Amino acid sequence: MxxxxxxxxxxxxxxxxxxxxxxxxxxxxxxxxxxxxxxxxxxxxxxxxxxxxxxxxxxxxxxxxxxxxxxxxxxxxxxxxxxxxxxxxxxxxxxxxxxxxxxxxxxxxxxxxxxxxxxxxxxxxxxxxxxxxxxxxxxxxxxxxxxxxxxxxxxxxxxxxxxxxxxxxxxxxxxxxxxxxxxxxxxxxxxxxxxxxxxxxxxxxxxxxxFTPLEREIGPVLEQVIARAPRRVIVASFSSHVHRVQQVLDAAHAHGRRVALLGRSMVRNMGIAADLGYLTVPEGVLIDYKKARDLPDDRIVYMSTGSQGEPMAVLSRMANLDHEIEPGPGDTVILASSQIPGNENAIYRVIDGLTKLGANVVHKGNAKVHVSxxxxxxxxxxxxxxxxxxxxxxxxxxxxxxxxxxxxxxxxxxxxxxxxxxxxxxxxxxxxxxxxxxxQLDIGFVYVDGSTVGEITDADLKDRRILGEEGFISVIVVVDAATGKVVSGPEIHARGFAEDDKVFDGVKPKIAAALAEAAQSGVRDSHALSQVVRRTIGRWVNQSLRRRPMIVPLVIEA
Amino acid sequence: MxxxxxxxxxxxxxxxxxxxxxxxxxxxxxxxxxxxxxxxxxxxxxxxxxxxxxxxxxxxxxxxxxxxxxxxxxxxxxxxxxxxxxxxxxxxxxxxxxxxxxxxxxxxxxxxxxxxxxxxxxxxxxxxxxxxxxxxxxxxxxxxxxxxxxxxxxxxxxxxxxxxxxxxxxxxxxxxxxxxxxxxxxxxxxxxxxxxxxxxxxxxxxxxxxFTPLEREIGPVLEQVIARAPRRVIVASFSSHVHRVQQVLDAAHAHGRRVALLGRSMVRNMGIAADLGYLTVPEGVLIDYKKARDLPDDRIVYMSTGSQGEPMAVLSRMANLDHEIEPGPGDTVILASSQIPGNENAIYRVIDGLTKLGANVVHKGNAKVHVSxxxxxxxxxxxxxxxxxxxxxxxxxxxxxxxxxxxxxxxxxxxxxxxxxxxxxxxxxxxxxxxxxxxQLDIGFVYVDGSTVGEITDADLKDRRILGEEGFISVIVVVDAATGKVVSGPEIHARGFAEDDKVFDGVKPKIAAALAEAAQSGVRDSHALSQVVRRTIGRWVNQSLRRRPMIVPLVIEA
Missing domain, CATH: 3.60.15.10 (Ribonuclease Z/Hydroxyacylglutathione hydrolase-like)
Incomplete structure (x- = not known):
């Protein structure tokens, strides 16, 4: 529409x-x-x-x-x-x-x-x-x-x-x-x-x-989970959710635990919130995470980012044992956050990883630890x-x-x-x-990718989806500029397609034959020749393997 | 782990x-x-x-x-x-x-x-x-x-x-x-x-x-929605859920509507279920969907596939106006199904598309139309x-x-x-x-892709993820076999990367220079030369654009 x-x-x-x-x-x-x-x-x-x-x-x-x-x-x-x-x-x-x-x-x-x-x-x-x-x-x-x-x-x-x-x-x-x-x-x-x-x-x-439930209904749940936790507690939430972090600080303080903040945005945002008086840090509750390791396990709460399963955030890295804090049996992990649609699989992969390491994972699905x-x-x-x-x-x-x-x-x-x-x-x-x-103005999507802004187009994304679903096949043929005869190749490389390039042995003669036929009928233009290559291998791949990879033909004149 | x-x-x-x-x-x-x-x-x-x-x-x-x-x-x-x-x-x-x-x-x-x-x-x-x-x-x-x-x-x-x-x-x-x-x-x-x-x-x-609620609690909800629907009703569910379809048939029958089955698997499975006596079709309730179009709108229920937002299934195609049945204002769509994790975005795209066309969309989120x-x-x-x-x-x-x-x-x-x-x-x-x-046996994933079984490997999928996220850059250089000097190129093509290949004008001299230096120091092997190309352009892309596309270098000796 x-x-x-x-x-x-x-x-x-x-x-x-x-x-x-x-x-x-x-x-x-x-x-x-x-x-x-x-x-x-x-x-x-x-x-x-x-x-x-x-x-x-x-x-x-x-x-x-x-x-x-x-x-x-x-x-x-x-x-x-x-x-x-x-x-x-x-x-x-x-x-x-x-x-x-x-x-x-x-x-x-x-x-x-x-x-x-x-x-x-x-x-x-x-x-x-x-x-x-x-x-x-x-x-x-x-x-x-x-x-x-x-x-x-x-x-x-x-x-x-x-x-x-x-x-x-x-x-x-x-x-x-x-x-x-x-x-x-x-x-x-x-x-x-x-x-x-x-x-x-x-x-x-x-x-x-x-009606959205009260934020303060979460506090007692957090406190109960922290009170009963036998060893370390790791809480993940949004790094700007000052009130959620406040409730974690208060619950930790009430049960004699200290809190170490993990993740760049969590540390930065809570620093700003505390400086401006939006976050009230109970005396002596915060501790640097490097020092927290010297505390007994039942005296620590880690407050971290990564509640959406983001692969590079602290919680995912912990679940993959790719962080210096390695969760284990007896540890409790609380995801005090929503599941933003589209992130469910990533979040559940983190939950499964942590569960497999022996941690008890408390989340929206099994306890009231988040409100909208x-x-x-x-x-x-x-x-x-x-x-x-x-x-x-x-x-x-x-x-x-x-x-x-x-x-x-x-x-x-x-x-x-x-x-x-x-x-x-x-x-x-x-x-x-x-x-x-x-x-009604014409409004587009402006994509930021790396350091570029607005250069990636919807056509590029369509190419990426094809490449990501099907991979690509590149075919390089060197032809004689004068006669159109194949001098070298076809050289065929595929990525994301199949492990073994030998699968293409059957199509190489077909490509050579198609090019010879085109040359015979006087086609010399390298773009037209590359279309001949594209059609020949495209049809073969579709018929023999029932797939539609991106095909990148290149005919070089020598 | x-x-x-x-x-x-x-x-x-x-x-x-x-x-x-x-x-x-x-x-x-x-x-x-x-x-x-x-x-x-x-x-x-x-x-x-x-x-x-x-x-x-x-x-x-x-x-x-x-x-x-x-x-x-x-x-x-x-x-x-x-x-x-x-x-x-x-x-x-x-x-x-x-x-x-x-x-x-x-x-x-x-x-x-x-x-x-x-x-x-x-x-x-x-x-x-x-x-x-x-x-x-x-x-x-x-x-x-x-x-x-x-x-x-x-x-x-x-x-x-x-x-x-x-x-x-x-x-x-x-x-x-x-x-x-x-x-x-x-x-x-x-x-x-x-x-x-x-x-x-x-x-x-x-x-x-x-406890999982009773399947029969859904019947009255379906019946109520169908009874109140001013125009056409479209119900989507799993194509093997005989009892859900049974409830739709019964509710439609109770309110004087006829039911047309849509989607290959829905038609096939319900045919089997009816033949074997698992589905009881009320006399005269089923109608071919081509004939259903002649009925008044408030006498029709379409029972279709596509409840998971599958792009090729009937419901998605309807939402995209890519199906001969085009939903519109006054129509009611019921998604009588779960949301399998990972499908949420696709499902919500369908719901939004149907809403935009004017349909009233009833789903698990706003009515009790599914039990596990x-x-x-x-x-x-x-x-x-x-x-x-x-x-x-x-x-x-x-x-x-x-x-x-x-x-x-x-x-x-x-x-x-x-x-x-x-x-x-x-x-x-x-x-x-x-x-x-x-x-503990070693158990792998066996992927079916097109007509191939087990040929796509995890390495191929990793390549696809890189290609899908970042696209690729291919660099072709023809060098003189004897001297290692560049005869033609570098020719650079990118897909899924940026619209304009001119972005590469700056790096071409760097590649030529790197190859000249390698030739100078006696490198002749085309694999080694292609690694020189890969390193040169890879470093340039990373530094200047902060991206990491797949790089496919090819050095041809002529």
Missing amino acids: PTTVYDPPALPEGTLRVFPLGGLGEVGRNMTVFEYAGKLLIIDCGVLFPEEHQPGVDLILPDFEPIRHRLDDVVGVVLTHGHEDHIGAVPYLLKIKNDIPIVGSGLTLALTEAKLKEHRVRPYSLTVREGQIEQLGPFELEFIAVNHSIPDALAVAVRTPAGVVLATGDFKMDQLPLDGRLTDLRAFSRLGEEGVDLFLVDSTNADVPG GHAAAGELLYCYNILKPRNVLPVHGEYRHLMANARLAQDTGIPAERTILAENGTVVDLKDGHAQVVG | PTTVYDPPALPEGTLRVFPLGGLGEVGRNMTVFEYAGKLLIIDCGVLFPEEHQPGVDLILPDFEPIRHRLDDVVGVVLTHGHEDHIGAVPYLLKIKNDIPIVGSGLTLALTEAKLKEHRVRPYSLTVREGQIEQLGPFELEFIAVNHSIPDALAVAVRTPAGVVLATGDFKMDQLPLDGRLTDLRAFSRLGEEGVDLFLVDSTNADVPG GHAAAGELLYCYNILKPRNVLPVHGEYRHLMANARLAQDTGIPAERTILAENGTVVDLKDGHAQVVG
């Missing part, structure tokens, strides 16, 4: 334009652009992690193309919280233009700046907090506290003469959050009374019925009823999530024609409380 | 030997060999479906190598039920020796024979039913009814002078099964009183607490308590499943040293009620 692309009209005076460049129809690379009176405001600039049909890709960026020529008009990038899918593409944007101001809460900016430092970019930044109001060009921004699986997350209200927009960022509504910082429903109420013209709302868990960071359907209904927005634009999610969110909005009485099911690139214009789709 | 391989001793007289060739440490390719007095008995011979780290592979077979030279000694292959992971490798075994008798229930053999027919093999077969006792060589076999997600499944008791073994096959203990055919706990009790020396027990759901076919922990405890086996060998499952099952056995009082955690190839000898590990 290719999307019909059409240009929006020139932006009429007094109208606010909103267009997402990422995050719709996918979970990741969130980025939305607001345009008013010739100026642009960006909310979030994150990355998407590739799926198995995008092999070898490191990251996927939002498509900056529609605004690339207008970066001078950008008044700022507001970052709602510090997760990769909201901040990860900032370095790539600032590499194009490094003086675009970034705006966010203390923790959000600290995490973004650490990332920018790795890319050697020093940003212009403006730290804000809940309740604060800032004017950026024609946009008046009000920041509102929301609760999420990382501290210091913010929703943003954007006021322009054309109307008021509220963007939630990622959020949930934990009513007993560990840090006491609730999603500010009073502010939502006040905005609702003022009138919200367009509501951009997190859809990630819109198809999950009911996103509002479920029940929570979203509260939001709609408190806000009563005039128009709704579900964001952050696959199509089924956006659709489920739109249905929830409609259940609270918002008319279907005012719930906009958009895609990346859909252009929505807002004026006088009326939101309307006026265009 | 490589397994230590060691040969078992020659089999002592009066001893029964048991060794699994597949199905342990994995979910699939189940196959276990029993040896007594020089004769072999095989239970099950299934296939394993590849994971993402085995790209391009069609199927994985059990490793026949340990018995390949002894196929004359095989007295029979007992098939416990008709699922692919228990019967799928039979054609590959019978292609090696086609007169090995296959033994199983009516439906199991009918499904196996349909499969063999496609491979043009006509088997020798013996149809058995529950309660029946057969002597095959030195093995006395008793067949016992078990309940599973396909009708007519059997457990097998194997009696030899060395002791009694009970193998469950796949099973659960639905206490109100649709066909009234219970897992025969009376027979289990009788065997328990006689004394079971070794219990081979299904571990698939051993780590799931509690395997006994959960609570049911396994019943088995252990009723049987009180002397020794337990958990089979069918990843290591975590086998371990969970062993723990359940131990919870019922079976000593840890009598619960054997085996792998594929582990050799267990049984005599006088004592089971002991006596050897």
Whole structure:
């Protein structure tokens, strides 16, 4: 179902334009652009992690193309919280233009700046907090506290003469959050009374019925597992989940264990969180992992990365005995994390490896050691009823999530024609409380691979999938330039195909014969000759082996 | 953690030997060999479906190598039920020796024979039913009814002078099964009183607490969804799940709809099931799908394959508008199936595609439209308590499943040293009620790819993974045989790497220079020269692009 692309009209005076460049129809690379009176405001600039049909890709960026020529008009990038899918593409944007101001809460900016430092970019930044109001060009921004699986997350209200927009960022509504910082429903109420013209709302868990359980329900489970563990405990979770780590620190402390942090991002992020006061480290509980080895086994908790089965992360390496900490019988491993779809096989390989080494593995499947960071359907209904927005634009999610969110909005009485099911690139214009789709931009995937950005194309990925599924066969023939006669070869090499190149002995005479026939009928062009080679061996492979490898013929004239 | 391989001793007289060739440490390719007095008995011979780290592979077979030279000694292959992971490798075994008798229930053999027919093999077969006792060589076999997600499944008791073994096959203990055919706990009790020396027990759901819900709880949900559906209904499930299809037929019939079967395996399997009386088709409910198009939309149910998001199956093709039945607004799609780990992304792509077309998609995540076919922990405890086996060998499952099952056995009082955690190839000898590990055979993966069996090796798959992740660069240089000087080239081609070969312009002089230097120092051997090429371009790609594609250098002497 290719999307019909059409240009929006020139932006009429007094109208606010909103267009997402990422995050719709996918979970990741969130980025939305607001345009008013010739100026642009960006909310979030994150990355998407590739799926198995995008092999070898490191990251996927939002498509900056529609605004690339207008970066001078950008008044700022507001970052709602510090997760990769909201901040990860900032370095790539600032590499194009490094003086675009970034705006966010203390923790959000600290995490973004650490990332920018790795890319050697020093940003212009403006730290804000809940309740604060800032004017950026024609946009008046009000920041509102929301609760999420990382501290210091913010929703943003954007006021322009054309109307008021509220963007939630990622959020949930934990009513007993560990840090006491609730999603500010009073502010939502006040905005609702003022009138919200367009509501951009997190859809990630819109198809999950009911309510996300409390983060604090996990603490007692962690504590019980740690209390009963006979030897070492290894906890793996997301390296930005400050509250989860807090609960591990507290549980370890309560049972006389010390905690060593493992994994570069875990050490870095928790350092930042502790410095800024988001993480409260009980006196003397942290220990360097090299010193932790001298402690008795039942006095240690390792807090590590790798909960998604990532092959290079600490936990996978432990499971493969490729890390200096080698789990064994009596050790307890807790995966205090979700299983992101697509990662299940990798995660279960790690669980099996650890189980085989004798460790007791506790995970989401057998204990309550994780809750989601996103509002479920029940929570979203509260939001709609408190806000009563005039128009709704579900964001952050696959199509089924956006659709489920739109249905929830409609259940609270918002008319279907005012719930906009958009895609990346859909252009929505807002004026006088009326939101309307006026265009559809062409949005592509921008692949980061090694040090290259946007050079790998979908055609390359298609080649990779063929190569990865079937391997390739290269055929090199040297022909006499004058007569077209085979001088040397065909030399045939295959990779990813079959161990023994002898399998090709049968086809070599066929290729030579096909080339001779072509030469006879006057074909001299080396490209045309290489097509003869391709057809001959392609047909043979398909018929005799029922396979379709990539075929790379090369006819050299000598 | 490589397994230590060691040969078992020659089999002592009066001893029964048991060794699994597949199905342990994995979910699939189940196959276990029993040896007594020089004769072999095989239970099950299934296939394993590849994971993402085995790209391009069609199927994985059990490793026949340990018995390949002894196929004359095989007295029979007992098939416990008709699922692919228990019967799928039979054609590959019978292609090696086609007169090995296959033994199983009516439906199991009918499904196996349909499969063999496609491979043009006509088997020798013996149809058995529950309660029946057969002597095959030195093995006395008793067949016992078990309940599973396909009708007519059997457990097998194997009696030899060395002791009694009970193998469950796949099973659960639905206490109100649709066909009234219970897992025969009376027979289990009788065997328990006689004394079971070794219990081979299904571990698939051993780590799931509690009890598998009743299959019949799904019927009312299906009926409700179908009753409320405003237009067409499309149900996708496993093509062998006769009882699930039965419930769909009944629900459709109750609401005045007709059912069209879609997908080759669905049509074939349900034809077999109906012919043999396992599927009861309400009078006039089935309709050919070509004729179904003439019915009003609210009179149709399509019953199709593709519930796992398989790209070539009916449901995926519908979601891509690549099937003559095109789902649209008002249509209802029910995925009445599990999500096999690793398939989630593919399944969700199908769900999103269908949602986008306007269909209402009902699946395991939002309605109770699937229950498992395997006994959960609570049911396994019943088995252990009723049987009180002397020794337990958990089979069918990843290591975590086998371990969970062993723990359940131990919870019922079976000593840890009598619960054997085996792998594929582990050799267990049984005599006088004592089971002991006596050897570990070397068991490999046998890959089917196209028409080839066992030719694709793990090295090929590693090459495919590199090619699939990074693509390849081929470099061809023609050198003068005498002087080593470059006559033509380097010609560089890349696939799956970057769109534009111009990126290589910078490295060509480096390659020429490196070859000149090598020639200078007397290197003439074309293999050595190609290594020079490999090193030069490899270092350049890694440093300048931070990537590691496969490099295929070829130096031709002219």
